[in-house]
Amino acid sequence: MKRALLLATVAFAALAPFSVCAQDSNTQKDNAILIKNATILTITHGNIEHGSILIRDGKIAAVGTDLKVPDGATVIDANGQYVMPGIIDCHSHIAIDGGVNEGSVSVSSMANIADVLDPEDMSIYDDLAGGVTAANILHGSANAIGGQTVVIKLRWGKPASQLPFEGALPGIKFALGENPKRSNFSPPPGVEPRYPATRLGVEETIREALIEARQYKKEWDDYNQKKAAGNQNLIPPRRDEKLEPLVEVLEGKRYVHSHCYRADEILMLIRVANEFGFKIRTFQHVLEGYKIADEIAASGAGGSTFSDWWGYKMEAYDAIPYNAALMTDRGVIVSINSDDAEEARHLNQEAAKSMKYGGLSANDALKLVTLNPAIQLGIDNRVGSIDVGKDADLAIFNHDPLSVYAVVQKTLIDGRVYFDRQRDIDARPALEKEKQDLLAKEKKAAEEKKAEGKTEGKPEKKPVAKKKQPPTSPSNAGNVAGGGL
Amino acid sequence: MSRAISAKSLSFQLISFCLALSLAFPLWSQPAANVYAIKGAKVYTLAGPAIENGTVVLRDGKIAAVGANIAVPEDAQVIDAAGLEVYPGMFDPITQIGLNEVGAVSATVDTRELGAFNPELVASTAVNPATAHIPVTRASGITEVLAVPGIGGFDSEGGGVITGQASAFNLAGWTMDEMQIKRSVAMVVNWPSIQARSFDFSTFSFKEKPYTEAKKEYDKSVNELSDWLVRARHYAQAKEKGSPDLFVRDLKLEALVPVVEGKLPVLVVADDARDIRNAVDFCTKQNLKMILGSGAESWKVKDLLKEKKIPVILGPTERLPEREDAPYDKPMTQPAELNAAGVPFAFSSFGTSFSRRLPQYAGTAVGYGLPHDEALKAVMLNAAQILGLADQVGTLEPGKLANIIVTTGDPLEIQTQVRYLFIKGQLTSTDNRHRDLYEEYRKRPVPPR
Numbered sequence: 001m002k003r004a005l006l007l008a009t010v011a012f013a014a015l016a017p018f019s020v021c022a023q024d025s026n027t028q029k030d031n032a033i034l035i036k037n038a039t040i041l042t043i044t045h046g047n048i049e050h051g052s053i054l055i056r057d058g059k060i061a062a063v064g065t066d067l068k069v070p071d072g073a074t075v076i077d078a079n080g081q082y083v084m085p086g087i088i089d090c091h092s093h094i095a096i097d098g099g100v101n102e103g104s105v106s107v108s109s110m111a112n113i114a115d116v117l118d119p120e121d122m123s124i125y126d127d128l129a130g131g132v133t134a135a136n137i138l139h140g141s142a143n144a145i146g147g148q149t150v151v152i153k154l155r156w157g158k159p160a161s162q163l164p165f166e167g168a169l170p171g172i173k174f175a176l177g178e179n180p181k182r183s184n185f186s187p188p189p190g191v192e193p194r195y196p197a198t199r200l201g202v203e204e205t206i207r208e209a210l211i212e213a214r215q216y217k218k219e220w221d222d223y224n225q226k227k228a229a230g231n232q233n234l235i236p237p238r239r240d241e242k243l244e245p246l247v248e249v250l251e252g253k254r255y256v257h258s259h260c261y262r263a264d265e266i267l268m269l270i271r272v273a274n275e276f277g278f279k280i281r282t283f284q285h286v287l288e289g290y291k292i293a294d295e296i297a298a299s300g301a302g303g304s305t306f307s308d309w310w311g312y313k314m315e316a317y318d319a320i321p322y323n324a325a326l327m328t329d330r331g332v333i334v335s336i337n338s339d340d341a342e343e344a345r346h347l348n349q350e351a352a353k354s355m356k357y358g359g360l361s362a363n364d365a366l367k368l369v370t371l372n373p374a375i376q377l378g379i380d381n382r383v384g385s386i387d388v389g390k391d392a393d394l395a396i397f398n399h400d401p402l403s404v405y406a407v408v409q410k411t412l413i414d415g416r417v418y419f420d421r422q423r424d425i426d427a428r429p430a431l432e433k434e435k436q437d438l439l440a441k442e443k444k445a446a447e448e449k450k451a452e453g454k455t456e457g458k459p460e461k462k463p464v465a466k467k468k469q470p471p472t473s474p475s476n477a478g479n480v481a482g483g484g485l
Numbered sequence: 486m487s488r489a490i491s492a493k494s495l496s497f498q499l500i501s502f503c504l505a506l507s508l509a510f511p512l513w514s515q516p517a518a519n520v521y522a523i524k525g526a527k528v529y530t531l532a533g534p535a536i537e538n539g540t541v542v543l544r545d546g547k548i549a550a551v552g553a554n555i556a557v558p559e560d561a562q563v564i565d566a567a568g569l570e571v572y573p574g575m576f577d578p579i580t581q582i583g584l585n586e587v588g589a590v591s592a593t594v595d596t597r598e599l600g601a602f603n604p605e606l607v608a609s610t611a612v613n614p615a616t617a618h619i620p621v622t623r624a625s626g627i628t629e630v631l632a633v634p635g636i637g638g639f640d641s642e643g644g645g646v647i648t649g650q651a652s653a654f655n656l657a658g659w660t661m662d663e664m665q666i667k668r669s670v671a672m673v674v675n676w677p678s679i680q681a682r683s684f685d686f687s688t689f690s691f692k693e694k695p696y697t698e699a700k701k702e703y704d705k706s707v708n709e710l711s712d713w714l715v716r717a718r719h720y721a722q723a724k725e726k727g728s729p730d731l732f733v734r735d736l737k738l739e740a741l742v743p744v745v746e747g748k749l750p751v752l753v754v755a756d757d758a759r760d761i762r763n764a765v766d767f768c769t770k771q772n773l774k775m776i777l778g779s780g781a782e783s784w785k786v787k788d789l790l791k792e793k794k795i796p797v798i799l800g801p802t803e804r805l806p807e808r809e810d811a812p813y814d815k816p817m818t819q820p821a822e823l824n825a826a827g828v829p830f831a832f833s834s835f836g837t838s839f840s841r842r843l844p845q846y847a848g849t850a851v852g853y854g855l856p857h858d859e860a861l862k863a864v865m866l867n868a869a870q871i872l873g874l875a876d877q878v879g880t881l882e883p884g885k886l887a888n889i890i891v892t893t894g895d896p897l898e899i900q901t902q903v904r905y906l907f908i909k910g911q912l913t914s915t916d917n918r919h920r921d922l923y924e925e926y927r928k929r930p931v932p933p934r
Contacts, residue, residue, distance in 0.1 A: 122809045129813045184589040290926050298934065310919075311618065311838035313589035322923040329927070342805045349845060352899040358923070404848030404899050428812060435810065 032056050032070045033415055035394070038078035041401070043085055043363065043371050043385040053083065055392040058414035063386055076396075081409060084366060084401050085385050086133025086393035088373035089344050090304040091257075091284050091337035093138060094123035095152060095163065101140030102147055106180065106195060107209045109172060110241040111147035113137050117160040123341035128154045128419045130345030131395030131408045134165055136337075136377055138284070139173040141259040144180040144196065144205040146173030148245050149257060151377050153393070153413050169378050171281065172245050174258035176202055176265040177315050184313060203268050210276045213246035220247075255281035255378065257304075261315035263291040270299045282376045284337070286327075287319035293330035302333040302376040307350035308357070324368055325358020335373035348401040355402065362402055391415075520544050521912065522557040523891060523905070526566035530881040531573055531866050541571055543887040546910035551881050564912075566891050569904055572861070573881055574628025574888035575896070577840045578798045578868035579752075579778055579833035582622060582630050582656075583612030588837070596634055598645070601706070602713055604740040606649030608632040609661050609668050618837050620917035623656040625841035626896055626903045628888035629666060629878055630656060631868070633778075635673050636754065636835065646706055647713065648673045650740065651752060653874055655888065657908035666886075670872050671776060672744045676755035676764045677706035707767065714771055717741035750774040750873070752798070756781035756807060765793055776871055779835065781807045784819045787826040796829040796871040801839070802846040814853055820863065821854035831868035832860075848897035860897060886910075 033055040040048040040063065052067040053060060069075055093100045097118035102108040117137070127135070133154055139147030149171035152163040178184055181197050196202050219237040227234055248254035256273070260266050260283050273280050280301040283289060287310070289296055289303045296303055305327070310319035327334045336351050338344035351368045354360040360368075374384025383393050392415035399406040411419035521543040528539030530551055540555040541548065549558075557563060586593035595611040612632050622630070635648020650669045658664035681699040683692050720738035743749035751773050753764045761777060765786070768775035775793075777783065779800040783790060790797065799820065806815045823830045832847045834840040847860040855863075869879030877886050887910035893902045906913045 123805075126805060126813050178589070290923070291929070294929075294931050308841070309838065310621075311587055314587050317587055317617075318922060320919040320922050322919065322927075326923065326927055342803055346803060346849065349849070349899055356900045356902065357919075399852075402899070404845055404897060405852040407852045424813070431810075 032061070032073035033076065033392075034067065034069050034073050035076045035078055035083060035396070036067070036069075037080060038083040038396070039080060040386055041082060041084040041363075041366060042387065043366060044387055046363075050080075053386065053392070053394070055412075055415040058392055058416065060386060060388055060390050060392050063388060076410070078396060082397045082399065082401055082406070083386070084131070084348075084395050084397065085370040085383065085390075086395050086411065086413065087131045087344075087347050087369045088335075088377070088379075088384060089127070089132050089135040089338050089347060089369075090282065090335045090373040090376055091138060091339045092127075092135035092341075092344060093140070093339070094127060094135060094341050094344070095119065095121045095137060097121075099140075100138075101142040103140070103142035106143050106205050107145040107242060108139070108143045108147050109145050109209070109243070109245045111139065112150075113139050113147055114150035114164060114170070117150070117152065117163050119156075119158060119160045119163055123344075124154050125156050125419070126341055127338075127344040128156055128411050129408060129421070129424070131348060131397070131401070131411055132344050133393040133395070133411060133413050134374075134377075134379070134383060135344070136171070136257065136373070138171075138257060141173065141175035141179040142182070142185075143173075144175060144202045145209050145246070146175055146259075148172050148254075151379065154411075154418065155413055156418050165377075165379060165382075167379075167382070169253070169255055170245075170248075171255040171257050171377075172249060174206065174256055174269065174280075176258060176260040176269060177262060178313055179259065180205075199265055199268070202265070203272065206269070207272055207275075209243075209246060210250070210272070213243045213250060214276065216240055216243040217247045217250060249278055250276060252278060257282045257284050259284045261285055261287050261319075263288040266292060267295060270295060270301070273299070281378075282335075285339070287316055287323060289332065290320065290323045290326040291318075293327045293332055296327065297331035302335065302372070303327045304335040304337045304373065304376060306339070307336050307353045321353055321357040324354045325360045328354075328360060328364060328368075329358070333372050333375050334368060335376055336368040337373070348397070348406060349404055352402040352404075365402060518562050518912070519910070520549075520558055520561040521564060521887075521907070521910070522555075522561040523564045523566050523571055523889070524557065526569045526571045526891060528571040528881065529573075529861065531862060532880040532882050539571070541881060541889065543889070543907060543910045546887060548881055548883050548885050548887045548889075550883055562912075564891070564905060566905070570892050570894060570896070571881070572626075572890050572892065572896055573865045573879055574890050574906070574908070575626050575843055575864045576831070576866075576868040576878060577622070577627050577630045577834050577843050578831050578872060579633050579636065579651075579800075579835050580630045580840050581632060581636065581837045582618050582840060583614070583616050583632050583654075584608060584634065585837045586613070586616055586618070596636065598634070598649070601645040602647045602709065602737065603634075603645055603649050604647045604672060604713070604744070605736040606634055607652060607668060608634045608649060609652030609654060609665055612652065612654065612661055612664075614658060614660055614664060617918040618840070619656045620914070621838075621919055622840045623906060623908070623913065624903060624915040624917050624920070625844065626890040626892065626906070627840060627843055628656055628890065628906065628908050629653060630840065631670060631833075631872065633673055633752065635675055646675055646677055646710055647741075648675060650749075653872065655886070655908050657911065657913045666874060666877055669743075669749060670874070671750045671752040672741070673778075674710070674751050674753045674764075676753050676760050677703050677710075678755070678757060678760050679703045707763075710767075711771070713737075713741060714745050714773075717745045721745065744773060745771075747772060747774050750776050752776045752778050754778040756800075758782040758785035761786050762789065765789055765795060768795075769793060778833075780830075781816065781819075783828070783830075784815065784822045787823055787828050790823075790828045791826055796831075796867075797823060798831050798833050798868065798871060799823075800833065800835045801842070802832070802849045803842070817849055817853035820847075820850035820860075821856075824855055824859050829867060829871060830863060831871055832863050833868070844897045844901075845899060848899070851897065857897070864897070 036052040040051040051065050054062040054067050097116045102111040136151050138149045151165040151168035180202050196205050282302040282304050284304050286303045286305050305323050308321040310316050324334045347369045351365045354365050371384035374380035382391050394412045396410040397406040409421050523541040528536040536553050542550040581596050584595045631651050631653045633651040651671045653666040653670045654664040679699050681696050717738045721742045755761045755764050756779050775795050777797045780797045783797050804816045834843050847864045851857050851860045866879035869875040887907050889907040890903050891905035
């Protein structure tokens with residue numbers, strides 16, 4: 001993440017794509033849209049050549065080869081391009097305001113990512129431009145039990161309140177291995193190392209928290225039982241925001257998404273979950289999942305992994321690009337995720353690697369970033385395939401999305417175009433002019449201020465405000481914004 | 486572009502893949518053959534138009550002949566490559582392969598030395614020929630790399646200004662002596678950036694400092710760099726003209742002499758357009774032969790790069806724009822822009838475990854406007870030209886090292902398999918740690934319930 005801030009331009013630069021989608025915000029919702037002349041990759045019932053998709057009220061109303069254009073419908077001519085279900089990223093940290101980890105404690109279940117969603121994070125737009133329409137926004141992996149998680153739709157331009165995927169069950173992040181035991185991180189000076197420091201301690205931390213949660217649940221169950229029996233003047237147990245989400249886990253009302261690498265720690269968590277009577281919803285990263293694919297499949301958990309990351313830490317040394325295919329072959333529901341705002345921009349390419357490494361079919365490869373993550377997140381009744389009744393969350397590519405040459409042309413969420421490549425390109429000159437005008441205005445204001453001889457102005461806190469240097473080389477002349485400032 | 490989406494059927498790929506394996510192993514385990522003839526393939530020499538039904542003859546580690554009507558020597562082992570495509574192997578010109586096994590485990594990482602000025606350090610000294618990264622990387626068609634000290638590793642801080650000399654080597658061989666193409670290829674300079682904001686991994690948060698302070702640090706680093714070059718010039722003079730009895734060797738200055746003499750290029754790593762301009766200005770004044778590394782904002786200074794004839798070794802196409810107000814696709818369109826502007830460039834991974842993504846980086850740029858043939862050059866030939874190694878690798882021409890890949894199709898496409906791999910004229914296994922683990926665990930019996 002080296003996205004340096006440039007003057008005050010960030011503020012208005014962020015508005016750019018807002019204005020792009022504002023143009024059609026009122027016209028598309030509630031009206032019919034017909035995408036015609038498309039190669040439709042339905043995922044559930046094959047590919048349709050020269051097909052059409054009819055969208056009404058944000059839902060897919062019809063899919064076929066002989067659809068008529070309804071009166072008043074907006075028509076998108078795909079010109080033979082490929083339409084696939086919007087990509088679903090089962091492991092993302094975009095749209096989070098501030099830190100991803102509440103790393104001060106080993107059990108941080110009281111922290112909730114849904115409380116800190118940032119709808120202006122540029123990564124939302126970046127990933128939208130990669131065909132991503134929904135993402136599982138996770139707390140970091142610093143803690144054995146991390147924070148609460150939320151599934152969002154990438155509705156760029158909408159307020160934070162409209163990002164969450166309606167009806168999607170909330171989750172919680174668990175984490176095993178090197179990160180929660182802090183193997184690769186030193187505490188800041190003067191801070192004591194934190195328990196746990198071993199995989200043994202990670203298990204103990206999780207089990208201890210679940211025992212607490214079970215006890216807490218019992219107190220509430222007793223209270224509710226007595227209250228229902230008509231007992232008066234009862235004092236309710238004190239609410240505990242750390243344990244409430246864990247009670248929901250025990251009751252199956254909240255999914256556990258567990259960061260993990262090594263086979264042994266995955267089996268450990270399956271045992272602990274069995275002991276407490278719940279299921280792990282997804283194992284995240286799960287880079288050694290291929291070693292114990294049968295056990296994962298039998299546990300009912302999904303596996304959400306990287307395409308080909310390996311070797312960056314010890315527990316990733318046995319990672320293989322065949323992981324997704326091998327787990328799929330053994331009956332695990334598998335998705336390929338990004339864990340990274342950039343990687344999310346080409347999850348279609350990452351999925352294609354499972355054809356090269358392990359021989360998945362094209363449709364099974366596409367499932368890794370569509371239907372399978374939808375199943376893992378419990379939203380497959382709404383998204384993940386191109387079927388009548390599902391949300392019109394779609395990505396239009398100029399080529400087969402499993403090709404390295406495919407580029408996203410449009411991304412739709414709820415039947416609305418949230419990303420349009422051509423419109424993005426067309427808007428660039430106006431944006432550049434706006435930026436130059438603002439820079440000139442600021443420069444003028446600074447000069448006037450200087451001329452007035454004011455010295456008691458605000459101290460210049462932000463380093464960016466001080467970048468008013470003369471151009472460093474002749475090539476910079478007339479290109480004030482060319483990085484020289 | 487039609488090539489891109491005409492992926493061969495999977496079953497065909499699998500069957501042919503298995504055939505390739507069964508064929509490769511007996512050859513691999515025999516005493517090294519000296520002569521091979523690859524027959525019947527479409528041959529992309531990158532030195533002329535593609536040759537249909539071409540033949541490539543390899544002898545004693547070198548390419549002996551390439552063409553449509555080449556006689557197969559009697560002593561040659563024949564590789565029937567009908568339906569396949571032949572290319573020069575790919576060259577990843579900025580990696581840490583051999584210097585970095587497991588990024589987070591410092592005991593396995595030799596990329597970053599202490600101290601800010603270490604021109605005497607040479608990457609190939611510590612390249613581990615037995616690293617698991619070499620077979621993994623070459624299985625994707627990369628046959629030679631440049632190992633670059635001072636880049637990569639878990640710690641983003643430190644690493645110094647002059648981080649040492651980069652070494653080029655082939656991805657096969659028992660020792661560095663067998664693998665090495667050239668020990669000292671470029672002097673690596675991490676251009677000091679005016680960094681008011683930096684990420685601190687120890688606290689996992691951003692640290693800010695006032696601009697004036699950052700600028701002062703920057704000026705100090707550049708002045709020091711300048712001083713080192715001045716001293717190297719004096720050292721060269723003293724060595725040439727001074728009394729041998731009084732002359733005392735200085736390893737650092739000695740290493741810098743070829744730099745100040747313009748014989749050894751400097752690989753200057755910089756991203757920000759301002760930093761690039763400053764670096765170009767500096768190298769011009771100092772008369773250094775500059776190669777730009779990473780160059781995220783090269784597009785902003787392409788005219789300057791063109792004018793000064795400075796080539797670029799690009800970082801991964803898969804990165805976010807440097808600034809939030811840059812077009813979202815700038816890293817993907819930049820290669821096409823540089824190509825149109827006439828700035829020579831090569832793709833690189835800048836990594837270790839990501840080196841195998843090199844063809845993906847190039848392919849992505851094709852999707853965003855880079856001509857396909859230029860993309861092939863930018864992963865096979867351009868790096869060799871930029872680094873002064875094109876007399877040895879980069880094209881299929883007689884006399885060059887026989888670093889060759891035989892593929893099932895377009896080498897930039899994700900699903901394409903490398904069927905045969907030749908390094909220095911030897912048929913080299915594409916087997917690797919990942920395939921071994923896959924084969925081992927896919928055979929695991931279903932455990933009892």
